[in-house]
Amino acid sequence: MKKHSLLLLLLTSVSITHAYEKHDAHEHGAAKMNIVWEKNELNIEFLSPAFNITGFEHQPSNHEQEEAIEKIEKQLNLPNELFEFEDVSCKAENIQIESPFEIHSDHKDHDKHEDKKEHDEHDHAKHDDHKDHKDHKDHKDHDDHKEHADHDDHKSHDKHDDHAEDSSTHSEYSISYEFHCENSKPELTIKTADLFKHLPQLEKIQLQWLSAASQSSSILTKKNSTVTLK
Numbered sequence: 001m002k003k004h005s006l007l008l009l010l011l012t013s014v015s016i017t018h019a020y021e022k023h024d025a026h027e028h029g030a031a032k033m034n035i036v037w038e039k040n041e042l043n044i045e046f047l048s049p050a051f052n053i054t055g056f057e058h059q060p061s062n063h064e065q066e067e068a069i070e071k072i073e074k075q076l077n078l079p080n081e082l083f084e085f086e087d088v089s090c091k092a093e094n095i096q097i098e099s100p101f102e103i104h105s106d107h108k109d110h111d112k113h114e115d116k117k118e119h120d121e122h123d124h125a126k127h128d129d130h131k132d133h134k135d136h137k138d139h140k141d142h143d144d145h146k147e148h149a150d151h152d153d154h155k156s157h158d159k160h161d162d163h164a165e166d167s168s169t170h171s172e173y174s175i176s177y178e179f180h181c182e183n184s185k186p187e188l189t190i191k192t193a194d195l196f197k198h199l200p201q202l203e204k205i206q207l208q209w210l211s212a213a214s215q216s217s218s219i220l221t222k223k224n225s226t227v228t229l230k
Helices: 003-011 015-023 050-054 063-076 107-131 134-168 193-198
Strands: 030-038 041-049 089-098 172-182 188-191 204-211 215-221 226-229
Touching: 030 226, 041 050, 050 063, 050 172, 204 226, 215 226
Parallel strands: 030 204
Antiparallel strands: 030 041, 041 172, 089 172, 188 226, 204 215
């Protein structure tokens, strides 16, 4: 294990962790960041409610939501478009993204299969209606109408359940970036403005950082998005 990884473990247990006590609760718009810098090695750990990243926290229920997850996770895999390093070149050597979501690649095919199945069943029902007695047909139409109304009620109930799930489900992203920086200066300035830009729901970041010479904590916001490590 790299030495800076050991420092990251140390960071989570040092006394400055009391700064997290006010942010332990799952809070939309708020995230946490740990930064460890030693010589040329830089580790950034970003912990955030899924809402800040995707705009929702429940498992994706349609293809559009799956595409939204895939799109933002591709962006998260481009750290040099999220972090800007002042007067120094830092190259990402390792990226780990722990996502709370499960993406099913066959979701779209499944939808098509269900549509075809419903179409076949509809045609079959029309054929049976044509063969049946008129009174029976009228009776079936009445049942279909009742079933349709029940189905609409069921859909409304599902929407209510989705809303309840969205408000009660707490999903988190855990993202880790390891950089190698060509830096001989005693300070390292990191700008996170682009991170806020790509995550519009994100409002503030509770930051803790540790270097070989110092440690500190602060709050990053859209208006105050730069930190200098010493």
